[in-house]
Each structure stands twice: as C-alpha cells, then as structure tokens.
Amino acid sequence: MTPDLQDLSAAASAGKGVRVRSLLARFQDVRTATEAWTELLEPGDFVLQSMPDASPTGWHLAHTTWFFEEFVLCGFAPGHERFHPRFQYLFNSYYETVGERVARHRRGMLSRPGIGVIREYRSSVTAAVSDLLMRLEGDELERALEVIEIGLQHEQQHQELMVTDLKHAFSINPMRPSIVDRPPRAEPRTIEGPTRAIIFIEHDEGLFTVGVNEGEDFTFDNEGPSHRVFLPAFGLADRLVTCGEWMEFMEAGGYDEPRHWLSAGWARRNSLEDRWTAPLYWENRDGEWWRFTVHGDAPVDPAEPVAHISYYEADAYARWRGLRLPTEFEWEVAAIQAGRDAALDGRFRESLRFEPGRASEPVEPAGGPARLRQLFGDAWEWTSSAYAAYPRYAPDTGALGEYNGKFMSGQFVLRGGSCATPESHIRSTYRNFFPADARWQFSGLRLARDSQN
Structure with a gap:
C-alpha cells in the first residue's frame, strides 16, 4: 500500500473509531438512564399493568433489550445464540414480520421471568452489542449503526412510557404512593403569582x-x-x-x-x-x-x-x-x-x-x-x-x-x-x-x- 493510501486508510479507521465510540457512549448512557429509573421500585412494581394500553415496567425493560437482540445481534452477528428461546415471543410488541407474541393486555400476567433475570438479559445484550460494534466493518457497520440509532430512539420512547404507565398503575393504589421524591424547584423560569394572559x-x-x-x-x-x-x-x-x-x-x-x-x-x-x-x-x-x-x-x-x-x-x-x-x-x-x-x-x-x-x-x-x-x-x-x-x-x-x-x-x-x-x-x-x-x-x-x- 502506498503512503497516501496508508494515510487514507488510517484516517478512515480513525473516523470509524470516533463514530463507534461516540455511539457506544450514547448507547451506554441511554441504557443506564433506563435502568436508573427502576432503582427505587419494589419487586411487585415491575409486573403492574393497570389497563390494556399500558405495559409493566419489567416488560419495558425486556422489550427494549429484545429490540437490540432481534434487530442488531440476530441481524448482524451470525450464529448469535439467543439469551432465551422464548423471549422472542414474550417481548415482541407488534412486529408481525417477526412472529407471534403475547397479547398486549396480558403482559401483566408475566410474573416470570423475574426482574433479576431481566436485568441479566439487559446486561448480556448490552455487552454483546458493544462487542459486535467493535468488530463490524464497512457497509455492515453502517447498517448496524443505523439500526442501533433507531433502537436508542425507541428506548427513549419507552423511558417516557415507563413513567406514564407506572403513574397510571400507582394512581389506582389507595395508598397513593410516590414513585420518586419530588426534586426541589431549580428552574430560574419559575414564577409566582397570577399567570400572565395568553398573547x-x-x-x-x-x-x-x-x-x-x-x-x-x-x-x-x-x-x-x-x-x-x-x-x-x-x-x-x-x-x-x-x-x-x-x-x-x-x-x-x-x-x-x-x-x-x-x-x-x-x-x-x-x-x-x-x-x-x-x-x-x-x-x-x-x-x-x-x-x-x-x-x-x-x-x-x-x-x-x-x-x-x-x-x-x-x-x-x-x-x-x-x-x-x-x-x-x-x-x-x-x-x-x-x-x-x-x-x-x-x-x-x-x-x-x-x-x-x-x-x-x-x-x-x-x-x-x-x-x-x-x-x-x-x-x-x-x-x-x-x-x-x-x-x-x-x-x-x-x-x-x-x-x-x-x-x-x-x-x-x-x-x-x-x-x-x-x-x-x-x-x-x-x-x-x-x-x-x-x-x-x-x-x-x-x-x-x-x-x-
């Protein structure tokens, strides 16, 4: 390889490294943020489903992980062995192309796998996706990066749904429990007194x-x-x-x-x-x-x-x-x-x-x-x-x-x-x-x- 081509190859490799490291950092940040929300929950909280439109917190944690296993690991890692053969059925949401699934209104009946196994599932898939990204090259890497980005955006959507779904479940409890303590007001935008008329x-x-x-x-x-x-x-x-x-x-x-x-x-x-x-x-x-x-x-x-x-x-x-x-x-x-x-x-x-x-x-x-x-x-x-x-x-x-x-x-x-x-x-x-x-x-x-x- 001529020096010029070597320089171009090194530059391309360095550029790939920056992109992969940047996405990996975001991947870790999003996955960690999802899990941090659940740290104060009791074991029973993870299976609550108060209406058909909502889903249990444990299901959200597993489904967002299934997304990465199904579309990233099974799509770009030949020979990938699924964490559990039934998880594709348990945690598919609405993808007809992928196969059958548990009906949405029955997700709250899934007391197993428990939250301990779901967390192991998350850790396993997070590590496998991180490892895969470091090994992929060329067009395959580009396609994988696109799918991972969709997965991250998808998980951020579920971060919001986890809040609203659990809020609905807790609202039915006569004890009226809080999920997290209310942080002190910190926004300089907050004002007291009457609201100004709409303009x-x-x-x-x-x-x-x-x-x-x-x-x-x-x-x-x-x-x-x-x-x-x-x-x-x-x-x-x-x-x-x-x-x-x-x-x-x-x-x-x-x-x-x-x-x-x-x-x-x-x-x-x-x-x-x-x-x-x-x-x-x-x-x-x-x-x-x-x-x-x-x-x-x-x-x-x-x-x-x-x-x-x-x-x-x-x-x-x-x-x-x-x-x-x-x-x-x-x-x-x-x-x-x-x-x-x-x-x-x-x-x-x-x-x-x-x-x-x-x-x-x-x-x-x-x-x-x-x-x-x-x-x-x-x-x-x-x-x-x-x-x-x-x-x-x-x-x-x-x-x-x-x-x-x-x-x-x-x-x-x-x-x-x-x-x-x-x-x-x-x-x-x-x-x-x-x-x-x-x-x-x-x-x-x-x-x-x-x-x-």
Missing part, C-alpha cells in the same frame, strides 16, 4: 417547507419526506393552557355542554365506565382540586400547564374559548421560526420532576415582541391534524417498516414533548400520535386562531 404570536401566510429528508440527522420515517405546504396567516398562543384556565372551563359547565364537543368525544365523556368531569388524576377534596403525580398527591397549581387531557377535551376547550387547536404544520413552522434554543424552556425527563412546569416569565424588553414559550417539554400539545402519511411517504423495508406507518389511522398528532421526554429525543419535526381519547400521557394544549391581521 398570540402572529405568523404570515406563505408556502413553507415541513418534514425532513433522508440523510439528515436522525429522524423517524414518519417525519418525512420533506414537502411544501401553504398556510394561511395564523396566530399561536405564546404558552400552554394552564390548570387555572382549565378550571374556568369546568366551572362554566364545559364538561356538561354538548355544543362544545365532537359527537364521539361527547359519547366518550358520558361513558358509564369512566365519566369525565375533570382531567385524569384530578380529584375534588372538600372544594379544592388535587391531583395524583409521580411524586404523590399534590394540590392543583393553577399556574402550571394542564395535562392528562384527551384530544376531545382539548378540542372542546378550544371551542369554548372561541378558538381552535393548531394544525401540526402551523406548530412546526412556528417552532422552526422560533428556533429550538429559544423555545427550549420546558421541563424534561432529566429534571426528574415529572409534572409540567410554569411558563417562564417573559424577558422581552418593554414594548418588545413576545415570543413562544414551552414549545418543547412540559406537556405534549394536541394538534388538530390526523396522523397520516406525508406525500411520497414509504415505510422502511423489513420488520422495522412496521414501526410507524401501519398506525396511520384513527389517531391525532401531538408535538413538542413533555416533562417525561428525554431532552435529546425531541425536535421540531417529531410526530407523536395517540387515539383521541388517550389521557394517560402528559398531554396538554396550546391555542391557535385564524389571523387577526
């Missing part, structure tokens, strides 16, 4: 580019392809709707007035099984509203963003106010124009304070323009947009093509992340989605209106 930030009409193209920084396939949309002029509220503002809706009979509600929402609100009169986890005690949190019971703070509401409730509130929910493209365009750093003043999973925070005090100079706040973190924001494919969308090939595309029916898009979302996981193009009656996530709302200009 609408106006946006001109225009033709805008939304979504992302393949080859940019990691995104899920449902965030693209990039395409152009026309938006009429609109105004977007500078902050999230607060609990105090939601109480006004309740006191005005908002839950009892069908003219504010979509037909399906009104039927769901009046369900005999679970009749809605307030957000999930709220309870009236002698005329005072309390709520159950990850940190135990607490009085409702009127200045904090309302959360744990369905799309139906969010839409009814907006109609009651004579306003509306934003479309997902209005939200995305506004977020891009605001800039992620400018809007990144919400609370995230890393704070370990799993409740939406108060909006920051405006810092604009007197007479200066207002800005959007709480775009990222605190509470997911319902949009009026149905979860559907973008123009020219095609799901990924193989089993991983089942990740997003097959759910594009009967759901609505949420944007922005929540207090349980890892900060590194969220971005302006990220599309979360849930059915219209889902309430157990940290879901809130931001109001929008047609332009007043």
Whole structure:
C-alpha cells in the first residue's frame, strides 16, 4: 500500500473509531438512564399493568433489550445464540414480520421471568452489542449503526412510557404512593403569582417547507419526506393552557355542554365506565382540586400547564374559548421560526420532576415582541391534524417498516414533548400520535386562531 493510501486508510479507521465510540457512549448512557429509573421500585412494581394500553415496567425493560437482540445481534452477528428461546415471543410488541407474541393486555400476567433475570438479559445484550460494534466493518457497520440509532430512539420512547404507565398503575393504589421524591424547584423560569394572559404570536401566510429528508440527522420515517405546504396567516398562543384556565372551563359547565364537543368525544365523556368531569388524576377534596403525580398527591397549581387531557377535551376547550387547536404544520413552522434554543424552556425527563412546569416569565424588553414559550417539554400539545402519511411517504423495508406507518389511522398528532421526554429525543419535526381519547400521557394544549391581521 502506498503512503497516501496508508494515510487514507488510517484516517478512515480513525473516523470509524470516533463514530463507534461516540455511539457506544450514547448507547451506554441511554441504557443506564433506563435502568436508573427502576432503582427505587419494589419487586411487585415491575409486573403492574393497570389497563390494556399500558405495559409493566419489567416488560419495558425486556422489550427494549429484545429490540437490540432481534434487530442488531440476530441481524448482524451470525450464529448469535439467543439469551432465551422464548423471549422472542414474550417481548415482541407488534412486529408481525417477526412472529407471534403475547397479547398486549396480558403482559401483566408475566410474573416470570423475574426482574433479576431481566436485568441479566439487559446486561448480556448490552455487552454483546458493544462487542459486535467493535468488530463490524464497512457497509455492515453502517447498517448496524443505523439500526442501533433507531433502537436508542425507541428506548427513549419507552423511558417516557415507563413513567406514564407506572403513574397510571400507582394512581389506582389507595395508598397513593410516590414513585420518586419530588426534586426541589431549580428552574430560574419559575414564577409566582397570577399567570400572565395568553398573547398570540402572529405568523404570515406563505408556502413553507415541513418534514425532513433522508440523510439528515436522525429522524423517524414518519417525519418525512420533506414537502411544501401553504398556510394561511395564523396566530399561536405564546404558552400552554394552564390548570387555572382549565378550571374556568369546568366551572362554566364545559364538561356538561354538548355544543362544545365532537359527537364521539361527547359519547366518550358520558361513558358509564369512566365519566369525565375533570382531567385524569384530578380529584375534588372538600372544594379544592388535587391531583395524583409521580411524586404523590399534590394540590392543583393553577399556574402550571394542564395535562392528562384527551384530544376531545382539548378540542372542546378550544371551542369554548372561541378558538381552535393548531394544525401540526402551523406548530412546526412556528417552532422552526422560533428556533429550538429559544423555545427550549420546558421541563424534561432529566429534571426528574415529572409534572409540567410554569411558563417562564417573559424577558422581552418593554414594548418588545413576545415570543413562544414551552414549545418543547412540559406537556405534549394536541394538534388538530390526523396522523397520516406525508406525500411520497414509504415505510422502511423489513420488520422495522412496521414501526410507524401501519398506525396511520384513527389517531391525532401531538408535538413538542413533555416533562417525561428525554431532552435529546425531541425536535421540531417529531410526530407523536395517540387515539383521541388517550389521557394517560402528559398531554396538554396550546391555542391557535385564524389571523387577526
């Protein structure tokens, strides 16, 4: 090999080493963060499943590990011997291409394997993936890096689900236990006193580019392809709707007035099984509203963003106010124009304070323009947009093509992340989605209106 080619080879090898080491460090960080959440749990906590939509914490720990074993080790390590031959059946979620699985509503019946074996499983797969990455070369390494990145993003999604699923299970316990202690307030953005009235930030009409193209920084396939949309002029509220503002809706009979509600929402609100009169986890005690949190019971703070509401409730509130929910493209365009750093003043999973925070005090100079706040973190924001494919969308090939595309029916898009979302996981193009009656996530709302200009 000539000296020039040797230099190029060494440079390529060094570049590979940097990329692999960087991903390995992130791999370890994400896996450790997942496990740290469980350190204070009792053995019985790991098998709790309080409703079909939720999953036990132990299952989450094992499923996120199965993802790496199934798609990384079995895909790129010939001859890999599975940790246990039945784990593919136990911990597959919804991948029809992979094979049969335990029905979702029966996951809470899996007392075995116990948490000790699940932790051994995690350690074994984490070590095997780390070893494999150091051995792969060329195109095979590139493909493996892509799949591992999807696995890390997937595990961060489950980090949030572990919080919301266990919160729902604990809320049913008459002891009202806390999962973790409430950390002291530390955010300089926290303010006391009355919440400032909402200000609408106006946006001109225009033709805008939304979504992302393949080859940019990691995104899920449902965030693209990039395409152009026309938006009429609109105004977007500078902050999230607060609990105090939601109480006004309740006191005005908002839950009892069908003219504010979509037909399906009104039927769901009046369900005999679970009749809605307030957000999930709220309870009236002698005329005072309390709520159950990850940190135990607490009085409702009127200045904090309302959360744990369905799309139906969010839409009814907006109609009651004579306003509306934003479309997902209005939200995305506004977020891009605001800039992620400018809007990144919400609370995230890393704070370990799993409740939406108060909006920051405006810092604009007197007479200066207002800005959007709480775009990222605190509470997911319902949009009026149905979860559907973008123009020219095609799901990924193989089993991983089942990740997003097959759910594009009967759901609505949420944007922005929540207090349980890892900060590194969220971005302006990220599309979360849930059915219209889902309430157990940290879901809130931001109001929008047609332009007043």
